[in-house]
Amino acid sequence: MKYFWAVFQIAGGLCLFLYGMKIMSGGIQQAAGARMRKILTLMTGNRLLAVLTGCAVTAVIQSSSATTVMVVSFVNAGLLTLKQAIGVIMGANIGTTATAWIVSLVGFSLNLSALALPAVGAGFILGTIKWKHQALGEAVLGFGLLFLGLDFLTKSMPDFAPETFAFITKFSGQGVLSLVAGTSVGLVMTLITHSSSASTAIMLTMAHAGLLPYRMAAAMILGANIGTTIDAALAAIGTRPAAKQAALVHVLFNVIGTVWALIFFDPLLALVDFLVPGVPGGAQVSASLAMFHTVFNTVNTLLFFPFVNPFARLVSALVKKDGAKTPEVYTLEYRTASMQDTPEFNILRAEKEIRDMADLAHAMYGAFSAAFISMESGEVRQALDELKTKEEYADAMREELSRFLIECTRHHLNPVSKRKVAQLLRIIVDLEDMTDDCYSLMLILERSVRKEQVFKAKEREALAPYILQVEAFLVFVGEQLGKPLRAEHKALAAEMENNIDKARKKLRRLGRKRIEAGKNVKTELLFIDMVRRIEKLGDYCYNIVEALSYF
Numbered sequence: 001m002k003y004f005w006a007v008f009q010i011a012g013g014l015c016l017f018l019y020g021m022k023i024m025s026g027g028i029q030q031a032a033g034a035r036m037r038k039i040l041t042l043m044t045g046n047r048l049l050a051v052l053t054g055c056a057v058t059a060v061i062q063s064s065s066a067t068t069v070m071v072v073s074f075v076n077a078g079l080l081t082l083k084q085a086i087g088v089i090m091g092a093n094i095g096t097t098a099t100a101w102i103v104s105l106v107g108f109s110l111n112l113s114a115l116a117l118p119a120v121g122a123g124f125i126l127g128t129i130k131w132k133h134q135a136l137g138e139a140v141l142g143f144g145l146l147f148l149g150l151d152f153l154t155k156s157m158p159d160f161a162p163e164t165f166a167f168i169t170k171f172s173g174q175g176v177l178s179l180v181a182g183t184s185v186g187l188v189m190t191l192i193t194h195s196s197s198a199s200t201a202i203m204l205t206m207a208h209a210g211l212l213p214y215r216m217a218a219a220m221i222l223g224a225n226i227g228t229t230i231d232a233a234l235a236a237i238g239t240r241p242a243a244k245q246a247a248l249v250h251v252l253f254n255v256i257g258t259v260w261a262l263i264f265f266d267p268l269l270a271l272v273d274f275l276v277p278g279v280p281g282g283a284q285v286s287a288s289l290a291m292f293h294t295v296f297n298t299v300n301t302l303l304f305f306p307f308v309n310p311f312a313r314l315v316s317a318l319v320k321k322d323g324a325k326t327p328e329v330y331t332l333e334y335r336t337a338s339m340q341d342t343p344e345f346n347i348l349r350a351e352k353e354i355r356d357m358a359d360l361a362h363a364m365y366g367a368f369s370a371a372f373i374s375m376e377s378g379e380v381r382q383a384l385d386e387l388k389t390k391e392e393y394a395d396a397m398r399e400e401l402s403r404f405l406i407e408c409t410r411h412h413l414n415p416v417s418k419r420k421v422a423q424l425l426r427i428i429v430d431l432e433d434m435t436d437d438c439y440s441l442m443l444i445l446e447r448s449v450r451k452e453q454v455f456k457a458k459e460r461e462a463l464a465p466y467i468l469q470v471e472a473f474l475v476f477v478g479e480q481l482g483k484p485l486r487a488e489h490k491a492l493a494a495e496m497e498n499n500i501d502k503a504r505k506k507l508r509r510l511g512r513k514r515i516e517a518g519k520n521v522k523t524e525l526l527f528i529d530m531v532r533r534i535e536k537l538g539d540y541c542y543n544i545v546e547a548l549s550y551f
Contacts, residue, residue, distance in 0.1 A: 050087025
């Protein structure tokens with residue numbers, strides 16, 4: 001009965017630990033999500049900067065799984081290159097060791113109940129009151145729950161006698177077999193918990209309680225490094241080859257690192273014992289294991305660091321790209337790590353897709369403009385077929401992006417991100433309406449050519465500057481997406497919209513005068529309809545600029 005209740009207490013403590021990590025990670029993402037998004041988007045080809053970014057972001061959100069899942073998603077969306085992703089993944093493996101140090105330095109040296117309960121109370125109060133740092137309260141609450149769960153773990157482990165875990169410890173001292181067994185157990189534990197941080201905390205707690213030999217626990221930590229790749233692998237299912245390459249990077253990096261660490265296991269332990277004073281595996285065993293975790297991941301990164309380019313070529317050879325063709329069916333799946341929600345990062349991914357949608361609208365308008373200049377029947381017909389396909393693709397983008405952003409709102413978002421999602425949904429509607437009107441313009445042009453109601457040279461000359469005005473507005477909007485809108489840019493947008501309105505009125509008067517002068521009524525009505533639809537594109541552009549001003 002004693003062991004029965006101890007098992008339930010350990011299970012409850014582990015769940016509380018995981019829940020606290022989830023709450024803390026979500027709170028930190030809400031509090032610092034915008035800053036972390038800027039860090040990710042400002043990354044260049046500098047591999048050192050990529051490593052430091054991955055390390056810092058993972059140390060903050062306490063989850064290498066969340067970081068690598070987002071890396072896979074960003075590569076899939078084209079926000080990161082494969083080489084940048086390699087650096088971030090390397091850094092994420094170093095950053096995830098922060099949890100082991102927190103457990104080692106705080107978990108076994110302080111009265112966790114005295115530390116955790118005030119944090120839970122303070123976090124609950126800060127997260128309940130209405131103020132701009134409400135998300136910080138969630139982070140503090142999660143921090144307290146995390147240590148409360150760790151407190152349950154540390155108090156429950158001593159209830160077990162060392163022989164209770166004989167199925168693990170019997171492999172201790174059997175050379176290579178003990179290392180393989182320990183690695184396998186660590187791998188399975190991490191696959192079950194979906195968190196190397198959680199499984200490492202369990203290993204440190206068991207070793208501190210004397211239930212695990214030092215060497216066995218170190219081998220289990222190596223297994224945890226392989227198990228943590230499961231989330232990136234799952235996130236890559238159904239994605240583009242580039243995302244699969246990023247997921248494969250994570251798997252190969254951790255597996256190859258574990259293989260060499262097992263081969264040089266004793267020298268690696270000797271280095272750790274040199275860095276951590278005291279008897280190896282003695283009272284400071286938790287600090288030794290935390291140091292082992294850090295040293296292994298740091299050395300592994302240093303070994304791979306000079307070979308980023310060959311590593312990228314290897315992965316590219318193993319998973320070949322299928323070309324840059326636009327897929328026939330547009331899909332956008334919301335992805336998150338199994339234990340940590342990542343809505344703040346997913347908003348950045350949605351913004352990239354919206355920029356692609358803006359590029360699609362611009363391309364459709366460009367196709368109309370080119371067909372208008374030529375007015376050749378065959379070219380107009382071909383352009384109409386192409387625009388029909390693109391307009392259907394834009395419809396799918398609107399549906400998928402809207403669903404994706406609504407999924408973001410089902411998770412915890414800070415007020416700024418909530419406002420941004422609302423405006424992004426508004427922008428998606430305007431962009432899709434824009435593609436509809438581009439297709440309608442091409443229909444008008446096709447009808448004009450098919451029914452031999454072709455615009456005269458003077459009419460086309462009058463329309464040409466007007467078409468260019470709207471195209472310039474489209475280019476301007478595309479440049480502003482994803483960036484803070486400055487006051488001078490908003491003023492420039494208002495001026496461009498005003499100029500388009502003036503040109504529309506002038507062209508409509510011109511069309512009516514030609515009707516009064518006895519010109520072909522049907523041709524002039526098509527002319528006026530075209531002027532009206534082109535002006536609507538300018539309205540959509542200005543609507544998008546207004547939405548951006550709320551970011």
